[in-house]
Structures are given as structure tokens and as C-alpha cells.
Amino acid sequence: MKKVVLISNPYRDKGLKTALRAQKILNEVGIESAICLTHPVKTGHTIPQEIIHQNIDELLQDADMLISFGGDGTILHAAKSANAHGVPLLGVNLGSIGFLAELEQDELGQLARLATGDYFLEERMMMDVWISRNGKISYQDTALNDILIIKAAAASVIELSIRGDEVLMSQFLGDGVILSTPTGSTAYSMSAGGPVVEPTAENIIMTPVCAHGIHARAFVLAPSRVVTVQLKKPTRKTALISVDGSKTVRITDKDLVVATRSQEKTRLVRLADRKFYDIFRLKFGRERKGYK
Numbered sequence: 001m002k003k004v005v006l007i008s009n010p011y012r013d014k015g016l017k018t019a020l021r022a023q024k025i026l027n028e029v030g031i032e033s034a035i036c037l038t039h040p041v042k043t044g045h046t047i048p049q050e051i052i053h054q055n056i057d058e059l060l061q062d063a064d065m066l067i068s069f070g071g072d073g074t075i076l077h078a079a080k081s082a083n084a085h086g087v088p089l090l091g092v093n094l095g096s097i098g099f100l101a102e103l104e105q106d107e108l109g110q111l112a113r114l115a116t117g118d119y120f121l122e123e124r125m126m127m128d129v130w131i132s133r134n135g136k137i138s139y140q141d142t143a144l145n146d147i148l149i150i151k152a153a154a155a156s157v158i159e160l161s162i163r164g165d166e167v168l169m170s171q172f173l174g175d176g177v178i179l180s181t182p183t184g185s186t187a188y189s190m191s192a193g194g195p196v197v198e199p200t201a202e203n204i205i206m207t208p209v210c211a212h213g214i215h216a217r218a219f220v221l222a223p224s225r226v227v228t229v230q231l232k233k234p235t236r237k238t239a240l241i242s243v244d245g246s247k248t249v250r251i252t253d254k255d256l257v258v259a260t261r262s263q264e265k266t267r268l269v270r271l272a273d274r275k276f277y278d279i280f281r282l283k284f285g286r287e288r289k290g291y292k
Contacts, residue, residue: 067089
């Protein structure tokens, strides 16, 4: 391990104090590191003078690992950069839940283990998604967590037709649908009543959102399935699609959303010897900090 890039959310990591502590720990064990920001900082937020705005893609060209400081959203954002450069990702939780994170703030000392290779990598399945209209692709992305298709108007419902390998799987009125990976099964999908799936499994989970029908149920699909989602034709209603909580894109009944397992995988760095069930109970159960 020679070089590590640290990417920090300045709104979660005030003054980048946590990132700077981590940098000091890494430097003490002989690992070169550089800090960059998830996005520019607005007026009123102070950043140490020694931190300069650097291009993360340039920094990752010769890096061995990316460490993210923030919540799950920050980790999902960092995963795109890590995967683009083929480096593993380690998350430090500065958010409210941080289910994707490996370390909490009080566990930063474990970063010293990176110098001796005392860690392992865990691969997570991802999904490719694209929008097709008249045979032409207008949008495409890759999801680590989930793909959300949701109604565009607050006071209405949409009717969706969902197929697996071109066979009708479900059709319902509702707010929308979530297509998630096992990693994303504990996010919005779980809140919408979907199943919890072990994150190292390989499945596509289809979860209706506020479906107006007793037969609309969540499905756990084989990873080889090609799932398509389309608004019922004809309709003037539109929907929005968002991948891993990113910027939304509007779709109409002329668009076909296609999702399938990606050849790409996210590699997460594991340092703590925690089982999935322990993490799940800690993050969502009575043991969660602040639970009354």
C-alpha cells in the first residue's frame, strides 16, 4: 500500500477534522495520502488552508485505495470514482446510519493496518440501467444500491408494467418501483417493505412503492434476469428515475427502462471482523445509538 486518496464531505466532516486525523495516521505508517472534496464548499464553511481543490480522477490514476468520509450518499458517490479507476473503497461513517461504511469515527486507528495488508476485499454486485426510446439509448448508469422509478406529480399515481426476460411479472398502480441490488436491499427497498438480502449475494430485488393493489409484491430475482419497466400506454403522466440517489431524469410512456446485472463490481475494504447480522442489528435495531 503506497498511496491512498481521501475524499471527504465537507458538510459532514466539519473543517475536514476526521479526514486530517486519518491522513496523519496513514502518514505515520508510511502511506502517502491526498485529500479532496466531494464538491465545492459554499461561503461560510471553513476549510484548512493546506487543503486545495484537486481532481479526484487525476489523484486516483496511481492510487491503491479510496477512503470516503461521510454518510452512505458520500460512499455511493465515491464508489463511482473508485470503480472507474479499479481501486477498492473504504467508508468511514459520518452520517446517521452509514450502513455501507466499514469504520466509525472512533475506529480510525484501524487504518494503520492498511500498511501491512491486514484487510480483505468484499465484492458487491452492481446493476447497469439504461433508457431506450425507439431503439436509441438516451441515458445509462450503473447502480451499487438501487434504481428508483417514481411518480413525477405528488398528488397522483402511475401505472407500471414490469417484465422479467420479456415476460410480464407485475403490473400495478402506485407511487413507483425500486430495483435494488442486495447491497441496496437495506435502503429504500426495505423501507418500502422489500426483503433484506445478504449484501454479498447476487440478486435483483423488485419492490413496489405504495402499490394500490393486494397482488403487488416484492420479487427476488435471479441475477441473470433482464428487467424492464414501462409506464402504461397511453398516458400523459411522467415519472422520474434516479440511480443511487443521484440527479433525476424524466421518463414518459415512450421510454423503456432496462436493468440487468453489471459486469462491474464494487470492492469494499473490510477491516473490522463484523458479521452482516451484527451490523444490521446495530444499525436498525434497539442497539442503534439514540434509540428510545
